[in-house]
Structure formats: C-alpha cells, structure tokens
Amino acid sequence: MPKTMTHGRKYLETTLNSTNKQGDKIFVPYVMAGDEGLEQLIPTLKFLSESGATAIELGIPFSDPVADGPTIQEAGKRALEQNITLNSVIQLLKQEREQIVAPIIFMTYINPIFKYGIEAFIQDAKEAGVDGLIIPDLPFEQQALISEKLNEAEIALIQLVSLTSSHERIKQLGEASQGFTYAITVNGITGARSKVSQNLAEHFQQLKDSSQVPVLAGFGISTPEHVIQMSKIADGVIVGSKIIELLQQGDYDSINRLIDASKQNEPKA
Numbered sequence: 581m582p583k584t585m586t587h588g589r590k591y592l593e594t595t596l597n598s599t600n601k602q603g604d605k606i607f608v609p610y611v612m613a614g615d616e617g618l619e620q621l622i623p624t625l626k627f628l629s630e631s632g633a634t635a636i637e638l639g640i641p642f643s644d645p646v647a648d649g650p651t652i653q654e655a656g657k658r659a660l661e662q663n664i665t666l667n668s669v670i671q672l673l674k675q676e677r678e679q680i681v682a683p684i685i686f687m688t689y690i691n692p693i694f695k696y697g698i699e700a701f702i703q704d705a706k707e708a709g710v711d712g713l714i715i716p717d718l719p720f721e722q723q724a725l726i727s728e729k730l731n732e733a734e735i736a737l738i739q740l741v742s743l744t745s746s747h748e749r750i751k752q753l754g755e756a757s758q759g760f761t762y763a764i765t766v767n768g769i770t771g772a773r774s775k776v777s778q779n780l781a782e783h784f785q786q787l788k789d790s791s792q793v794p795v796l797a798g799f800g801i802s803t804p805e806h807v808i809q810m811s812k813i814a815d816g817v818i819v820g821s822k823i824i825e826l827l828q829q830g831d832y833d834s835i836n837r838l839i840d841a842s843k844q845n846e847p848k849a
C-alpha cells in the first residue's frame with residue numbers, strides 16, 4: 581500500500597474496481613482470525629495478499645454463529661479456545677496492519693461490537709486499518725444503529741443479498757451498498773459444496789444493475805471451476821470454508837490455484 585493511501589471504504593472500492601478494470605475478477609478469501617493461533621494470523625494474511633487475493637474477509641470468532649456452516653463453526657471454536665477476541669485481533673492489526681496490502685473486511689456478529697461499545701469499536705477499527713465490515717445478523721432496518729458513525733469513519737458497511745430478496749429489497753440494498761454487494765448464492769448456511777448454483781445469470785444482472793459497487797458471489801464456492809463459473813456472472817467471488825480446510829491441511833498450492841482461477845478473464849477492451 582502506498583503510504584499516502586489511508587484505509588477505509590475508498591481504499592476497498594478503488595482496489596476492487598482496479599482489479600475488474602484490469603480484466604481480472606475479484607477474489608476474496610475468508611479466514612477465521614486465530615484459527616491457527618494468533619501468531620499465525622499475520623503470516624496467513626500476508627500469504628493470501630501476496631498470492632493475489634483482492635481483499636480479505638477476516639472472521640471474528642463468536643460463540644453463537646447462526647449463519648455459519650460446520651467448517652466455519654469448527655474454526656470459530658478453535659479460535660475461541662485460544663481466547664481470540666475482537667479486541668485481540670484489533671490490537672494485533674494496530675501493530676501489524678502495514679504488512680498486509682489487501683483491504684481487510686471484518687466479518688463479525690453484532691454482539692461482540694455491542695460488548696466492545698459501538699464508538700470505541702469504530703475508532704479502534706479505523707486505527708487498525710479495517711476497510712469494511714460485514715455484520716450478518718444486523719438486519720437492514722437496524723443498520724442506522726451503526727451506519728452513520730461508520731460513514732464518518734469511512735468504513736464500508738457491506739450489504740448481504742439473499743436469493744429470496746424481493747425486487748424492492750434488492751433496489752434498497754443496492755442504493756445503500758458500499759465496498760461490494762455480497763450475493764449469497766444458496767438458500768442455507770456457509771460450507772463447501774460439490775456444485776455451485778445454476779441459472780443465476782438473471783439474478784446477478786439485476787443485482788449489478790442496482791448496485792453501485794461490485795457484486796460478489798459467495799457460499800459453496802470450492803474449486804477453481806466454481807470460481808470460473810461464478811466469475812462469468814459476478815464481478816468476483818468469496819471463498820470461505822474451502823480456504824479454511826486448505827489452510828488446515830497446509831495445501832497452499834490449492835489456495836493459489838483457486839486465486840489464479842479468478843485471473844483468467846480476458847481484459848476488457
């Protein structure tokens with residue numbers, strides 16, 4: 581990161597847009613903070629960033645992760661056993677953020693933020709160089725709780741869109757979108773799957789037409805072929821459970837192959 585570039589929504593959006601402009605698709609891996617111990621977190625983030633991840637979604641472990649499938653839940657348990665908290669992740673990033681070029685998006689449930697205190701959290705997240713936030717259990721109607729202060733701090737609040745969102749809701753979310761729009765491509769929880777959903781081209785076209793920021797596909801994407809398939813209709817992908825499995829196995833080659841699959845698109849004229 582150039583020293584003059586500060587972190588936040590603009591840095592995230594500029595980074596994502598320039599990836600698409602180059603003709604590549606966006607690749608966002610999800611990792612659970614502290615799954616491999618807190619001391620391994622910076623090396624892992626550095627590896628992902630240097631391997632070509634466009635941005636990184638960093639999960640904060642939580643005791644009641646309602647949207648998470650088994651792989652992410654297990655990773656969360658391992659992290660909780662090591663006493664990883666929102667606070668310890670923020671403290672680490674305050675020290676080491678500069679080592680990682682890729683924008684960082686926190687994925688945290690709302691409870692840890694309440695516990696931390698909304699204002700203190702936003703201030704510390706800003707100081708830690710957090711560029712965006714995903715809060716899966718904060719309904720759109722309740723976002724005013726936090727969105728104004730996030731706007732002031734210029735941290736992006738990412739909107740999640742489900743397959744069952746109505747046309748009207750898609751329009752609302754599109755107007756509120758910052759950073760990127762997270763399009764959930766299955767009805768269900770997170771987790772690696774053998775096949776990705778088909779026939780989503782129209783859905784994605786509708787999302788792209790209403791979103792002011794790139795639209796990324798997530799949930800179930802597990803192979804380079806899935807990445808290529810989804811990248812045809814979305815601006816990029818998010819891969820969580822599979823990345824967690826591969827990190828556990830130390831299979832960095834397969835992680836590189838997933839990332840490389842997002843870079844096989846012809847440059848736009």
Ligand SMILES: O=P(O)(O)OC[C@@H](O)[C@@H](O)c1c[nH]c2ccccc12
Nearest residue numbers: 610647716770771799800819820821
């Ligand atoms: O694991 P998958 O199926 O590859 O999907 C990504 C997902 O895990 C990650 O983005 C995520 C983890 N926890 C979440 C909760 C809600 C929405 C998204 C998430």
